[in-house]
Amino acid sequence: MSMRTLTTIVALLVITTTATAQKYTSKKDGFSITVPSGFREIPIRTGEKWILAKWQSKRPYYWNDLQGFSREHRPMMRVLSFPHDVKYVKSEGTGKSEVKTLEFPYRNYKDYLKRHHQGGGWFISKEQTLKIKGKEVTYLEVNVAKMANMPKFTLVCIYELEHRDIAVEVGVLKNQIGKLKGRFQRSLKSVKTFKPDGSAAPSQGKAEAPGLIVMGSGEDFDEKYQERIKAWKNRVLKEAASNLPKGWKKIDTKQFLVITHARPKSTKRFIDLAKAMRKWLDKNFKDIGTGQVSKSVIRICADTDEEMAYRSGSNDNFSWDSGEVICSAGSSFMGYEVSYLARALTQQYMSDKNPALWRALPWWINTGLGSYVGKARVSKIKGFTFDPDPYDITRARKLIADKFVFSIQDLMTQSPEELMKGRESQENGFADHATLCNLFVRYLLEGPGKKGKTKGLMVKAMTEAVEVLDGLDKDSWKTVLKTKEAMTESEEEEQWKKRKERANEWSKASAERRKEFYAGIHEVLFERWTEKDWAKLDKSFKRYMRTVGKR
Template identity: 35%
Template sequence: MTQNHTRFPHSGAWRCSVIAAALTLSFGMLPGQGTLERGIYTDAKLGFQIKVPQRWTQVPIQVDEKWIVAQFQSNREYEGHVKLDGGFVSHRPVMRVIQFDKEVIKKMVTVERSEDKKSSVRTLRLPYRDYKDYVKRNLSQGGFHFAVEKKDKLAGVPVTIYEVKVEKLAYGGRKHFLAYVFHGTEGVDFAVEFEFLMHHYKKLDSTGLRSIQSFKFLPRENANTSLAGKQTPATFGKILRLDWKKKTAAERLKIRQEIEQARIKKAIAGLPEGWTVIKTKNITVLTHASPKYTARLCKAAETCWNWCDKRFSKLNDEYVSRGLIRVCKNYDEYKAYRTGSSDAYSIDDKEIAIYEDKGEGNTGDWGHLPYAIFSHYMSDKDELLSANTPYWLTSALSDYCASARVKGRQIEFRINEYEPEAFRELRRKDAKLMTPKEIMSVTADAMSKARNSKLAPDHQIVTFLRFLEGPGRQHKLLRGRDFLLDYLRASVRATEQYKDAHPAKARKEAETEEEEEARARKDDKSGEKARTAICEAVNKAVCNWSDGDWEGLNKAYQDFLRKLKYL
């Protein structure tokens, strides 16, 4: 069985620095991968067939999805009730086919344990028992209840019919679900579910019913094709850091590339008709967006990647796996794609999902794309960076990336439009600005208090980062070194040392209430204590400066603020 994903981008939309490859893919079908021909969706492996409503498009399912085996979306948009749906709401109906395999469900709880070199991972899972249980544990669009639940037969096949109403605090408008669960003789049930806006249910339910009535079981090509209960092998998640660090760079690269290729292959295999795969130098893009938008996006993504590479590649010798970006046609498709089962997750998932927003990118503002690429890059560089880098830098880098403006091959980190006013307000209040030393020691708690007191701490610290990345580099304390990289490396070292010095171990039991009290107080602060200790260690290692040095740096920073007219 072959599926073609062949579409070349418009000529002239590419510069020579970007390599575009259109792929014709030929591969064996994965479980849950059917074909759509003349409006009939057939999945021979799983054993069912159904007529898809006219002018509905297939939506891909998430790579780690284990229950939804097919989904489709109407090309037509419907509007909600202005008053009852809480304002302006639009929605494209969705159809899903969800598989429930009794063999898996019967087990109820599965414990998987792996032991490797004195380590073990135990996983406890609770598979969905049936469609009703699935809805109860999955549906998160608002308060809901089962308006209909009854058993019947359809063309001789036993079915259970459900109608679910989402009414209270409904997100995205009140909804009305119609589902028929077809009970197979081989212990596998399929739920065919339609999601409509409640406001339009009366005229749309017949559309769903016509489709439902066409459902047929087919003989399954293979047994044991159920995805349910099986985790996508998350190989990286089971490798301990200690073991990882003992491997050579070549070994680590090989493992990352294997995981990367497996994930990308699986993501591509699950693409429905109409999607295109584009491989740029560092990123694989799966797109359902227009060629023009895709071309702009690919260029912007590569530019962001190049910035990460240029700025952070020397952090260490870790290979950064290829980026994977999925671009949905519109927001509705993106929403349908992202609405998977709540257990559709893998630690190896690096996919960035976005949708075509015609306004995006024109001014160079690509929303969360720069930060998403940065996060992917840094998490591969070192898993410890995101949670353990001193708070001020984590926060500053996030805002810094959000301020990125990408035009062509250029990336600029612009001043946030609210920032000047925030500093003016501080001047009006005669508020004391944080010094570099204070910024570099700030805790999450202190930031929160400062925000409550409207001292604009977020603006202050990102401005400081801009100083460090700009004229600050020429300051005598920072000249001749890459301060940011030094700081990040020191963060990793300090975290490792802290963890080594504070291993998790059983404590001697407290014998009195006073001892318990003292321990509880200590434990209450342990999270912040760890981060504060790491921050102190990093500052000591990288900027063990005298008071005079700090004063000098502060002076240079103040000059920078003056040039910005913040002082």
């Protein structure tokens, strides 16, 4: 055998070995594992400290269902940790506003599996004890088949250590189990454990959103709420930037912490939009509340698959509220991603300025403002713009041509149910009113409505809406009654009937409450408006509808 032939064989062996194995070592968590080739590391969601690492297959696999549709699946591998001596609570905040949250809420892997597995009915089809390098390891095969869109198996190895259990799991489609099982099992069995080096930050459980604060007195509610918000967001900022996988970068600006795996050009596009949006929000909505706007975390994934893998927390149990704005580049839906970023930053801004505002927005503002900011774009030629939706322009022309009867007074002071009353049979009734909302918000922000009697009208409507809703809430609390728990079967049946009756009553009460809400805004905000003022506004807006979108 010639030296050249021997060298070629050795090189091929090295390439083959490298292609089938990628070693991952975490000194801070005290383990190493050989990850299958073709898998990329995915960052861990903020607060999910029981997940030590996870990877997603770059290659998709497919399942053809009975209807002939092909569904895509990318296997996901996770390393999970379950400490034996869990500290169930921790403190956050200081003084009177100290808050306690759960830490590591799972006793073991089976508890985790029972509480978080989604995607179909499941059962453990195989459980056995293996000997791996002289240590006993529990091996599981979880069969996910009943009511599942894609029947699959979850293969698991559980390493029971002195102070914790480490579990490694990977999902594989049922029609691929024969091809991939052996390869994945080798990775599951490759785990080596050692003493952590102590660099891991203290585990903090899930980074819960602020949620409900219960207190005896409401005098210091705002102070407590703002303090908890600040503590939670500081934790999100700290955790989001830690332990980034290879290829991910951190860009820290005054207003945003950007975590990106996208190309520089795409990253710049998102950052430019975020900066322009914050400047625009400060200019137009700084007076909607007194709260401090926090630094936002923007995470930009390389593509949609990576974004979905990152969003998937415990065993594909999606959680959309992590305190981050999550986008993806390299997608054919890039316009949607940019729109999502603009809307999310708007919601964060308003929630920080006034926590009660987002749920108090009148329908016409919620609909119209969401549509408006969703069209935010930054370009070298036009700069920062909000181009109108072509659909709204087309519908506006048609409404004018069809002599569609509407009133801005009704649009601003009536609930959606009242607006649609008598128009239920119209084919595009709801969509037409949504178009009016979209264009009226545009009229106020950049059209003739930004001057004269309607100048600043949207901000005034927002702040008054919060006051009106707060008054309705106080009245509602006065009617809260304690109910006796049913003890006997007959009492339970009677209670069930009453609950059904109350559900119908609640639906009617909700509609009545919305009616009171809009009437309250009208009474405060438009007390001095005359019929002549409303007629003038209608005329001006209809003229705007004819010209919107024209250059």
